[in-house]
Amino acid sequence: MTLPIMSRLLICLLLAWHMVATGTEVVRFPKPEFEGDHRSDYARQLLQLAFKKIGSKYRIQAADISMTQERQVRELEAGRTIDVAPIPSSAEREARLLPILIPINKGVLGWRLGLIRAGDQGLFAGVKTLEDLKGLSLAQGQDWPDTQILKANGVNVITASSYGDLFKMLVDKRFDYFPRSIMEIWDEQANNADTLVVEPHLALHYVYDAYFMVNRKRTRLAQDIREGLERAIADGSFDKLFQQYYGERLRKAHLETRTVIELKNPLLTPGTPSDRAELWYDFRRGAANPK
Template sequence: MPIMSRMLVCLLLVWRVAASGTEVVRVPLPESPGDHRTDYALQLLQLALSKTGASYRIEFSGFPMNQQREIRELEAGGTIDVASVPASPEREARLLPIRIPINRGVLGWRLGLIRKGDAALFAGVNTLEDLKSVRLAQEQDWPDTQIFRANGINVIAAPSYEGLFKMLVVKRFDYFPRSIMEIWDEQANNADKLQVEPHIALHYFYDAYFMVNRKNTRLANDIREGLEKAITDGSFEKLFWQYYGDRLRKAHLETRTVIELKNPLLTPETPVNRPELWYDFRRKPENPQ
C-alpha cells in the first residue's frame, strides 16, 4: 500500500476512535480494488472538517461506486453524504457544489498512458490538429469525454474504468489521457505493458468539487468554511504539495509541448478569478517547498 494511502487509513482510524458519538459523514468506496484516485480528496475533506469546530466522523459506504452512481446516491440523499465529483453544468445543477477546486486544477493537466515502445508514434504531435489524428479513449460518463469532443477530437467511449486499460493493451486505441494525479499509480499497476508518453501535455481548465445533496446546506457550509480556513492558514497548499509535489516534478511539464483545450463545461460560477486556487507551472513561484 502506498505511503499516503497508509497515512489515510491511519488518520481515519484515529479520527474514528477520537470522534466517537459525533456526526457521520459517509463517502463512497473507490470504484475498484487498488484504486487510489480519491485518497487525496479524503485527506482534504478530513482537513476541512477538522477546522470547522463541528464534530464529524468520516465513514465509507458499504459498496464501491462509479461517478454516475455517486451522483445518483447524492441526489437521492441515499448511502453517501459527500463525494469528490468532477464538475459539469449538469452535475452542478443536480447537486450542491462547494466551488473550491479540490486538486487546484491538476485534474485538467493530462499526460498519456501508451503501450510500451509506442512513444515514437507521438513525437510529431505538437498541436490540437495533430492530436485529432490520435486514437484516444475515455470512460463514457466522464465529463472529459465531452470536453475532448467539443475540441473536435474523436473519442472512443468505454463503459468502465478498468476496461480502458485492457482496451489500450490490445490496441483498441493508442493514447489514454490521464491526470497527473492518477497516471503514475496507474502506470505502476501496469508497468509490464504501459508507459507514460514523454512528449505531450494536455491542459484544460477543469477540476472536481466536493458535492452534497442540495438540501444539505449545513454540511456544504461547513466544508466551505473549513476549506477557506485551510487556504488562509496554508494547510491546503501544504497538503497539496505533500501529495502532488513528486508527481508534478516527475511530469516535467516545463519540457513538454502543452496543447491547450477549451472547456465548454465551465459554469459562470467557476472561481476563475481566484488564481491562487489553480495550479499552473507557468506562474512563478508555484512550489513553496
C-alpha cells in the same frame, strides 16, 4: 457467532445515542471502486482537514458499496448511501447537486499526460498541435466529463463503461492514447508496467477540476465544508496537503519540457472561481490563474 436481532438493534441504538450525545455526525464518503484504488485518498484527507479546521465533530465513514462517478451523482441527488463526494464538475452535475466551488485538486485534474503502449513513443514525436492530436484515437470513461471536453475540441474519443477495461483496450490497440491526470497516471503506469508507459512529449490542459458536492438540501454541510476549506487555504494547510500528495508527481511530469496543447472546456459554469489565482496550479505562472 451471529448476534440476536434484538442485541444488534440495541447496539445500533446505543451508537446512535452516543453520536447524538457527543454531537458527532457521520458523513458517508464513496468507497474506492476496487481493492488498491487510492484515487480518492487525497480528497478524503482534504475533507478531514476541512472538518478539523472548523472544530466540528463530523466523522467520515466509507459507503458500503463502491460506485462509478455517475452512480455517486445519482446517490447524492437521491440522498442515499453517501453524503458528500469529490465529483468532477459539469454544468449538469452542478445543477443536480450542491457544489462547494473550491477546486479540490487546484485544477490538476485538467493537466493530462498520456498512457501509451510501450514502444509506441515514435507515434507521438510529431504531435505538436490540436490538429495533430485529432489524427490519433483517445479514450475515456463513457460518463466522465472529460469525454465531452475532448469531443467538443474535435478529438476522436472512444469510451468504455468500466475504468479497468480502458487499460485492456489500450493494450489491445483499440485506441492510441489514454489521457490521465498527473495525480493518477504514475500509479496506473506502475500497475501496468509490462505493457504501458507514460508518453514523454505531450501534455494536454483544460481548466477543470472536481468539487466536493452534496445533496442540494444539505446546505449546512456545504457551508461547513466551505468554511473549513477556506480556513485551510488561508493558513497554508490546504497547499501543504496538496504538495504532500502531488508535489513529487508534478515535478516528475516535467511539464516545462513538454508541448502543451490547450483545450477549451465548454462545461465550465459561471460559478467557476477562475478569478482566484491561489486556487489553481499552473507551472507557467506558479499558482496563477489559468483562465
